[in-house]
Amino acid sequence: MEEAPDDDDDSSFPDSGGNVDRDGGLLSGCFFLDHVGEVLLSRNHDGLSWRCLDASDCEGTTCLGIGNSQDCKTEIKFSDIYAVEFLNYGLLHSPKSGLRHAKDCFRERLLISQEMYRFTVHGFQSSAKEPCLWKLAEFTFGHMDLQTCQSWMDQLNYSLIKEVDRPRNLLVFVHPKSGKGNGSRVWETVSKIFIRAKVNTKVIVTERAGHAFDVMTSIQNKELHSYDGIIAVGGDGFFNEILNGYLLPRLKVPLPPSPSEVFNSVRSSGSSSVPEQGDAVHEADQKEQYPLLPDSVQEVINFRTVNGSCEEIEDPDHPFSGERPRFGLIPAGSTDAIVICTTGARDPVTSALHIILGRKIFLDAMQVVRWKTASTSTIEPFIRYAASFAGYGFYGDVISESEKYRWMGPKRYDYVGTKIFLKHRSYEAEVMFEEAESENGKASPQTRSKTWPFRNTTRSEKILCRAKCSICNSKADDGNITRTTPISYPEKTRWCRTKGRFLSIGAAVMSNRNERAPDGLVVDAHLSDGFLHLILIKDCSRPKYLWHLTELAKRGGEPLNFEFVEYHKTRAFTFTSLGEESVWNLDGEIFKAHHLSAQVLRGLIPLFASGPEI
Numbered sequence: 001m002e003e004a005p006d007d008d009d010d011s012s013f014p015d016s017g018g019n020v021d022r023d024g025g026l027l028s029g030c031f032f033l034d035h036v037g038e039v040l041l042s043r044n045h046d047g048l049s050w051r052c053l054d055a056s057d058c059e060g061t062t063c064l065g066i067g068n069s070q071d072c073k074t075e076i077k078f079s080d081i082y083a084v085e086f087l088n089y090g091l092l093h094s095p096k097s098g099l100r101h102a103k104d105c106f107r108e109r110l111l112i113s114q115e116m117y118r119f120t121v122h123g124f125q126s127s128a129k130e131p132c133l134w135k136l137a138e139f140t141f142g143h144m145d146l147q148t149c150q151s152w153m154d155q156l157n158y159s160l161i162k163e164v165d166r167p168r169n170l171l172v173f174v175h176p177k178s179g180k181g182n183g184s185r186v187w188e189t190v191s192k193i194f195i196r197a198k199v200n201t202k203v204i205v206t207e208r209a210g211h212a213f214d215v216m217t218s219i220q221n222k223e224l225h226s227y228d229g230i231i232a233v234g235g236d237g238f239f240n241e242i243l244n245g246y247l248l249p250r251l252k253v254p255l256p257p258s259p260s261e262v263f264n265s266v267r268s269s270g271s272s273s274v275p276e277q278g279d280a281v282h283e284a285d286q287k288e289q290y291p292l293l294p295d296s297v298q299e300v301i302n303f304r305t306v307n308g309s310c311e312e313i314e315d316p317d318h319p320f321s322g323e324r325p326r327f328g329l330i331p332a333g334s335t336d337a338i339v340i341c342t343t344g345a346r347d348p349v350t351s352a353l354h355i356i357l358g359r360k361i362f363l364d365a366m367q368v369v370r371w372k373t374a375s376t377s378t379i380e381p382f383i384r385y386a387a388s389f390a391g392y393g394f395y396g397d398v399i400s401e402s403e404k405y406r407w408m409g410p411k412r413y414d415y416v417g418t419k420i421f422l423k424h425r426s427y428e429a430e431v432m433f434e435e436a437e438s439e440n441g442k443a444s445p446q447t448r449s450k451t452w453p454f455r456n457t458t459r460s461e462k463i464l465c466r467a468k469c470s471i472c473n474s475k476a477d478d479g480n481i482t483r484t485t486p487i488s489y490p491e492k493t494r495w496c497r498t499k500g501r502f503l504s505i506g507a508a509v510m511s512n513r514n515e516r517a518p519d520g521l522v523v524d525a526h527l528s529d530g531f532l533h534l535i536l537i538k539d540c541s542r543p544k545y546l547w548h549l550t551e552l553a554k555r556g557g558e559p560l561n562f563e564f565v566e567y568h569k570t571r572a573f574t575f576t577s578l579g580e581e582s583v584w585n586l587d588g589e590i591f592k593a594h595h596l597s598a599q600v601l602r603g604l605i606p607l608f609a610s611g612p613e614i
């Protein structure tokens with residue numbers, strides 16, 4: 001075997017010896033592929049490929065008489081290989097019986113199982129039907145010469161080392177009771193893949209709610225940086241807990257304006273306006289609701305500079321001054337909307353592979369500030385982050401009621417959802433939201449707030465978020481793809497106000513696709529475009545609301561196509577309950593908030609995922 005000279009520095013490898021050809025600088029050799037037969041294996045710059053030898057009908061587009069389908073893969077990229085293992089001397093099998101033309105293909109010689117030295121290349125295959133669902137795939141190659149196998153192993157391992165974005169050390173939190181109570185079982189299944197890929201994992205199985213949050217808040221930044229990623233095995237709520245444990249003590253950014261601040265600044269600024277979307281609002285009401293903020297709150301607000309941009313905290317030990325750890329989520333929860341939106345599948349193996357192979361996207365996050373818990377509470381800002389969704393009214397009621405039925409597992413949402421629907425409660429509230437403007441001051445068709453019937457784009461015209469999404473990868477105003485600093489509030493910012501009785505208020509960071517809502521709340525929401533999607537469901541009759549929910553529950557539905565639904569694409573909003581108490585649902589967790597404001601932080605969360613292949 002002779003090693004061909006290569007452009008890159010592969011020449012440092014020992015000669016493979018035996019049957020390697022020069023082929024345009026590529027390395028190739030004859031091997032026996034388990035269950036297939038004799039193949040010519042080639043290593044090129046970005047992966048391996050092989051071709052059946054011997055029979056004429058193995059050439060071209062067919063192999064063993066079968067088209068080059070998923071069943072007969074003939075190449076794999078290095079970026080899709082997660083491990084290479086040496087198997088020592090042992091049996092390799094002849095082509096699987098029952099394959100069309102197999103006998104013709106390999107004739108007697110190859111139909112006999114043979115013993116030889118072997119190595120296995122571990123990767124994945126996705127099916128044509130469900131491209132987002134990744135299944136483990138392995139290819140075992142054999143050769144009579146030990147040194148040839150070892151040399152190829154070395155070469156392959158060397159190529160894998162060049163895949164620099166892959167994690168080596170991970171901190172893994174497992175929620176054993178997540179979803180149907182199978183968090184530990186899910187981890188047991190996928191941990192084998194991490195072991196095979198030689199990824200070190202420090203595993204913490206949580207013992208109570210808040211355990212992961214406490215670990216994440218107290219862990220020293222030095223230790224945190226020793227991990228390449230933080231992984232949650234659980235549901236959206238568990239991921240939210242870990243995210244907040246990480247962000248709350250570390251991220252210092254200006255808060256979004258409080259409801260009173262928006263109201264007052266709008267009143268005092270001649271250039272801003274508050275077009276009313278709903279009923280009239282009386283200024284006297286506002287004065288009563290928003291007395292002067294105490295000093296502590298003023299301090300928080302003063303983070304904002306005059307022109308509205310923000311000053312980031314300078315701290316050498318601050319994790320935001322350098323690379324942030326990537327987060328990963330292996331689904332074991334009841335809803336798993338974040339995993340479905342970011343990988344396109346609800347599958348622990350697929351998620352594990354996204355992590356091990358070092359896939360990376362950025363997610364927007366919503367910073368939510370509660371200013372008051374109840375109408376009688378004092379003003380005290382309290383921050384939380386949400387990765388997927390914040391909901392009020394119906395959503396808040398479902399989440400608080402369903403806590404009592406946690407023992408039912410995921411079915412609790414159907415049961416409680418029906419109960420709450422039958423109660424048909426509506427809540428009086430006021431919402432103000434920033435109207436998104438394009439740079440030239442005119443609201444662009446993409447960013448303008450819309451209330452039906454203006455949202456008349458058909459489904460096919462909507463640009464869905466997918467892997468390598470051009471919208472998510474477009475640059476923000478400051479030239480960065482990610483923008484972890486908050487939005488600015490220049491004078492020209494317009495805030496709109498709407499007040500009335502609502503069945504629900506929802507703010508989606510992503511589409512929130514899940515098994516109950518296959519298109520999600522907003523089918524064309526993006527993972528990292530720097531927008532929130534505000535959906536206000538005004539009080540309406542029960543049948544009409546049911547119609548809206550039915551549209552949500554079906555693929556291709558138009559849940560926003562109702563006169564009682566207001567939909568706004570925005571970067572920030574405020575909320576004030578006009579009742580006594582009010583409960584929000586943040587990523588599936590209860591959050592009591594009477595006065596609240598929220599803003600989107602573009603691309604705040606680096607995640608091991610590549611986006612859905614829709």
Ligand SMILES: Nc1ncnc2c1ncn2[C@@H]1O[C@H](COP(=O)(O)OP(=O)(O)OP(=O)(O)O)[C@@H](O)[C@H]1O
Nearest residue numbers: 178179206207208234235236237238333334335336
């Ligand atoms: N060991 C534990 N025992 C009880 N509760 C826990 C434990 N570990 C974490 N929790 C809490 O359970 C809550 C719900 O967890 P998780 O999101 O995994 O499940 P889920 O609600 O079934 O799924 P989903 O959020 O997808 O609907 C989390 O907020 C977390 O604080």
